[in-house]
Amino acid sequence: MATKPDFSQEVSNLLYASEGNPLKRCIQCGTCSGTCPVAGFMDLTPRRLIAMINAGLKDEVLASNTFWCCASCYHCTVRCPSNIDIAEAMYALKRYSMWKNQYQEGLIGPIFSETFVKMIVKSGRSYEPVLAPTYIFSYGIREFFQEAYTATNLMLKGRLPVLPPRIKRLENFRRMIGRIIPLGDLT
Amino acid sequence: MKQYAYFPGCSLEKIALSYHLSAIETTRKLDVELKELDDWNCCGATAYFHVDELLAYTLCARNLAMAERVGLDLVAPCSGCYKNMYFTSAHLQRDPDLAEHVNFALEEDNLHFSGKTAVRHLIEVFVNEVGLDEIKSKVSHPLRDLRVIPYYGCQILRPRKDHENVEEPQFFEGLLSAIGADPVDYPHKLRCCGGSLIITNRLAALSMVRNLLQSAVDCEAAVIATACPMCQVNLECYQQQINQEFGTKFFMPVVYFTQLVGLSFGIPPKRLGIGSELVSATPVLSWIQKSKQEN
Amino acid sequence: MSEQFEPVIVGFLCNWCSYRAADLAGTSRIKYAPNMRAIRVMCSGRVDPQFVLKALREGADGVMIAGCHPGECHYVDGNIKTLRRFSLLKRLLDQWGIEPERVQLVWASASEGNILAAAVDRMTEQVRALGPLRWKETVWGDGYPSGNGHAPELAPAETPAAVEEV
């Protein structure tokens, strides 16, 4: 296609393997938003977000917290009468906004994901303590102590790892990843 | 003896250790061997899909390929891992280009994905592979009158599309009845617990869990049974935080279905990792004692 | 266009579905490759394998057979019979070294002008990529004495004379 793909197209292009219909097929029935358990915390309901994507309101969409609120429980995807894979579309938006480095102020999601990925590239396994710093500071003092309290309890019950786990063939693993994305910006 | 390539997943190593222990114990009783996949790597959770889809598929594919090599079906006890593996496998089989790209990366670890291994959730192994009759036959200490919530959570079933089963599944209930417990008709058994949000969107996650706990209390359930470490941690470990946030007084034990099955098989609680929960599951235990005396 | 190879494709379209689909494609002004030349038959079930062979031998680079979707045949199940014949024909053509893309079976209902048009475009490109079908070289070339070669047996109505003339 010679012409530059519109926003909706760009988002769909980030859905490598989803079998759902394109966002253009949305009939704005609101089943997704009616189903969504997190809808209350989104500044825009998923349905509205899709409408705005189709309208090409890129900046407004990326400024929204909606897709970062998605718990990827796939309830919308399962129920959508237009067979649109909404949860995957939310993933696509996350990827898009991280790729363009454009997202709402003060969101933990992006930083967290980034750290998480780095961690896995490093060790091949996830390890909670590494993650803590990514969000703990953005918490208010009260939350901080609550988290700390929970953590301590878990520690006492022997449910928190002390040493970071790592896989054996880490070198191969890294090179494997290297064939998909440039490691430079991750490690 | 049935064998499976067992993919514990990161959380079962520590925070959900009890799930791991109880899974091993109970399956052994059922003549099923879970052979831990050698050198498995993180499935990428949800976060990976935020960054790079292809990479996420590759991570899952590595595990799938290793399972293929040992020629066993892959079993994941964590719904998140299960969903990632299951759909990675599905997508790669449907989309040769994607598979080619991923296999190109796998070469670096001398692996190849061809889609030979099936991916199963641990609870599927109990319900479909072993079968409820087999399980019944092993029950020595039925959890009589124990009101248990069969909490499916989201990713065991979704995003599959066979609606009757996705919106109104019954297999968890069946399993609980098989071990003598009394499954509660819990309206939110398929509602998401917000596991993936607990860090990135704490308040949302907490209030989601709160709704679940509230309706669990309304249903007069004694305990919630889960089949996913994320759900367990979310529903249990954060109760005290929820109580502080919302001034509630929840004290609802949340255990793994394997722990309940184990108890019904008469396996000592300790070996099932019972005792490591923050909200003590003693009520469950006391029920067992009771049913013991009855037998 | 004189530069680029323009394949000639003979299309056998059934009167009820695919021919009407082609009509619809026209009425809705869908633009697609003009390389397919349609012959109307009442049912795709009428398409005798010898028609296909004839077309290929007479210089067509490909043949498209189009009918109603299975289960929607105007004549109950004519298209199912087409399907069976088609798979046999494919095997034969394969033995003769004729690429599978050159003979294609397409389902298009009377309302699916776009589908038919797309199929023609796709097939045209595929055949263009394969280049001209040189029947002589491909089929007779490897030393079959013309006249009592394979084709006459397989296409009963063809007299040896008709074969000579190729």
Place this chain on the structure above:
Amino acid sequence: MTEKVGVYVCHCGTNIAKTVDVVEVARWAEDQPNVEVARDNKFMCSSLGQAQIEEDIRERGLTRVVVASCSPHMHEKTFRAACEQAGLNPFLFEMANIREHDSWITEDRAAATLKAKALIKGAIERVVHHQPLEPVPVDINPSTMIVGGGIAGISAALELANAGYHVYLVEREPSIGGHMAQLDKTFPTLDCSACILTPRMVEVGQHPNITLLTWSEVEAVDGYLGNFTVSVRKKARFVDERYCTGCGICIEKCPHKVVDEIFEAGLGNRKVIYRPFPQAVPKYPVIDKEHCVYFLRGKCKACQIFCPTTPNSIDFDQQDEMLKLQVGNIILATGYDLFDSRRIPQYGYGRLANVFTSLEFERLVNAAGPTSGRIVLRDMQTQPNSIGIVHCVGSRDENYHVYCSKVCCMYSLKFAHLVHERIPGAEVYNFYIDMRTPGKGYEEFYHRLLDEETHFIRGKAAEVTDSARLPGEEGKLIIQVEDTLIGKQRRIPVDMVILSPAMEARYDSREVTKLFRMGCDFDGFFIERHPKLDPVATMTEGIYIAGACQGPKDIPDSVAQGAAASARVAGLISRGTVFMEPVRAHIDAEACSGCRICNSMCPYNAIIFHEDEKVSEVITALCQGCGTCVAACPSASITGAHFTNDQILSQIEGILWDVREPLAVPV
């Protein structure tokens, strides 16, 4: 052979001339062998164009005619008529489609012109092999069978009967009336369904020209337009219609009740010997064998004991009866099924007591229904004060039915109105995706409901639950939905939920299409011959469709289609004989090897085998001309008239005229 072919190339204004060099093509055609004359013309279909053809036939003695213009589906008839006018057999004509298949699909003038030549050359080569043919005359049996006694079938039956033609009306249930008989009021005029339906039912029951066969099912259909033979099973009623007066004493006296799943939608009971509803036509009751104590345990016979007629009308030994009907045409009006709401578990139907389907609600509000018109909850006494009506249950949903069921919006509005009428002050919520009210007086009805202060929430209900989360939700059903006009998720607590399920094709519509040799679409609805111009005919001659079996429809549309189908049939009957395309297969007995391959090929069993002479023969009247047998015949002894091998083979040669020289480089 030499023929004098006239070739006429049409400009079709600029439609063709724009991309095809018409003049050049005509000039080229002139030089082709066998071509006597070739002309181009602005509009061949105009009277001038036709006159030109006729003139040339007369003046220049043309023996064949080729017109290169639009699709034969457009104007083949026109030009055939022209040939006939000039005394040339209409089948010595052939058309080349250089518009739909050529000038309209490309902008490449050179390519289009080349293709036009090819298509015309093909037509020329073909037409010289054409044979003069005579259309096949078929006599039309004046009686007609109508399958399905709903409003569509009833309307069709009355139209024909009143026109003086005999009708067999076959109905699966014990009474005619169909879904309409179950309804309370009808939108938008709100006249009572029974009041307008009953008189027509009675008329059917009494009409001298209508043979009413209720409690009967079609089992086999043979034959073709004009002469169908239909086998109908008349199920045993165990009531002798010759003596029964329909007094109903047996029903009164029958000691056993069962839940009426069909007519009362499971909300009410009926006796084991029953009439679906008081105004049933015919009035004779039926014994429900599965539940009858006599049939189960051999005693009771209350009905027989109390039957006042002599001889006694109750006959426990009655057997199913097989009838063979001779009819000329068949009208299918088999209606629809209601989508099973259990398939959408999140709406809780079957799990949550106070979730009802539209049909259940119709029975609830129906004055003649189980609650004599009182709107109550499942406990059959509590009156709801808030009601949620959920649209598009199984419609407009790719997981179930993609199509819009057309009537749900309107009857949902009707429900809302009835609630306002019966329960003053009740809160009524309509959950809709789009309010679809096209139709006379429909939008006005919507306005009326807006005035009645119905709540309209634009959003497809996501789920119905009984688990209270917020104050005010205890003991209620909560409908969770996004109010898309506000962009907020809302939870609406109500006492009663009414689901408006999709209209779907009958569960057995596919078997029916096989039985009648016609088609049904992906959703199981019967396919009409043309979606716009021929909505009641099917691709099978002599078989017509009317009502919801063709697609979701409301009452006026069904009635209209019923009448339309009858008009089509009446037309044929009054003509007495019809002429059909002589496109038929013929077997040359000399050449036939008797291998019988064709016998199994024919979808119409039109080919019989003569054991004695060991040859097969085509029953011309049964043959529909598909040509499958022709293609299958290994001894090439079957000819498909107007689609013969040499016609098609020479068309192939013609169409490839420019590439036939193996080494020729494409132009």
